[in-house]
Amino acid sequence: MIKLIATDMDGTLLDENGVLPIEFTEILDRLAAKNIKLVVASGRPYYTLQANFGPIGENLSYICENGALVVENGKIIYESSIDRNLVHEVIECAKEIVGNAVILCAANCAYVEKNCSEGHLNEIKKYYKIINPVDDLKNVDDDIVKITICNLENSLENLNNVFKPKFGDILNVVGSGEVWIDISNTGANKGVALRKLMNTENITKEETMVFGDYYNDIEMLAEAEYSFVMENAPEDMKQYGKYIAASNIEHGVLKAIIEYAL
Structure with a gap:
């Protein structure tokens, strides 16, 4: 039953x-x-x-x-909150790739940088109803449970060639949609x-x-x-x-x- x-x-x-x-x-x-x-x-x-x-x-x-x-x-x-140093490492890595937008997910809101493109924001707003724009994600003082990376062109390529090789042994890195990569604590x-x-x-x-x-x-x-x-x-x-x-x-x-x- x-x-x-x-x-x-x-x-x-x-x-x-x-x-x-x-x-x-x-x-x-x-x-x-x-x-x-x-x-x-x-x-x-x-x-x-x-x-x-x-x-x-x-x-x-x-x-x-x-x-x-x-x-x-x-x-x-x-x-399950991610160590702040690891959050900063992922942000730095993501920013090295053209076309990436990074979203830091806390329990009560999602943080994005104010220079996020309109195309990325339109996609982000489909799923994140409470968005807090900030000047620099590294200055966010909140418990981050997930880091999401939106790339409208090469998400899966970045997943397999960049993020899994670099962070896959210390974080849970997974594709959660055609344009989305989600990163959270292992386990x-x-x-x-x-x-x-x-x-x-x-x-x-x-x-x-x-x-x-x-x-x-x-x-x-x-x-x-x-x-x-x-x-x-x-x-x-x-x-x-x-x-x-x-x-x-x-x-x-x-x-x-x-x-x-x-």
């Missing part, structure tokens, strides 16, 4: 326009009636996820910032965060269902017996799921929930 369902947002639960399916509220009520816990697991920050779900999200649990922040019943129960990922929630609720792998579509979902998929990779995911991602769900355009998450959990 399934007791917990965790789902990624972009490319997974959300449709091609970044919108929740119309039937989501009904499905959420049906899950609640069966005492099945729904966990939203995203690279997005908590304050953005709150805005995304509004009042219907009050009873959800949230794995935010790709696992660096976990919120249960409106309270932060886990937070701060969606899988570790999900395991914390499962242990808190005494829920087993056999009682867990997970949906994902991108490389930052791999560890989370490994925590569930019912692991679904979306049909719209990159082909090499599909090896990490036991099942393939219909695409996000077809509302594959809800279809699988109805079939396997409801």
Whole structure:
């Protein structure tokens, strides 16, 4: 019997326009009636996820910032801050590459530099609803749980050729979308965060269902017996799921929930 369902947002639960399916509220009520816990697991920050779900999200649990922040019943129960010296090293490295915009993610806001281009800002604002512009990111005095790098042209190339070789042994470096690189503490990922929630609720792998579509979902998929990779995911991602769900355009998450959990 399934007791917990965790789902990624972009490319997974959300449709091609970044919108929740119309039937989501009904499905959420049906899950609640069966005492099945729904966990939203995203690279997005908590304050953005709150805005995304509004009042219907009050009873959800949230794995935010790709696992660096976990919120249960409106309270932060886990937070993994990056050492400030490492934050500065990543900033310096990122600034050496043309086309990079760096976002420092704290629990309550995202920091960007004031000279950030309009193109980058338009992309950043899709996911970060509270932005604090600063003159120099190195002067930010806040606990940083994730460093995000947006490059509209060469994100994956930079990921594999620069950031993973340089920081992969000391930080968790992952592609979280076509133009995004996310960097957090080693051990701060969606899988570790999900395991914390499962242990808190005494829920087993056999009682867990997970949906994902991108490389930052791999560890989370490994925590569930019912692991679904979306049909719209990159082909090499599909090896990490036991099942393939219909695409996000077809509302594959809800279809699988109805079939396997409801």
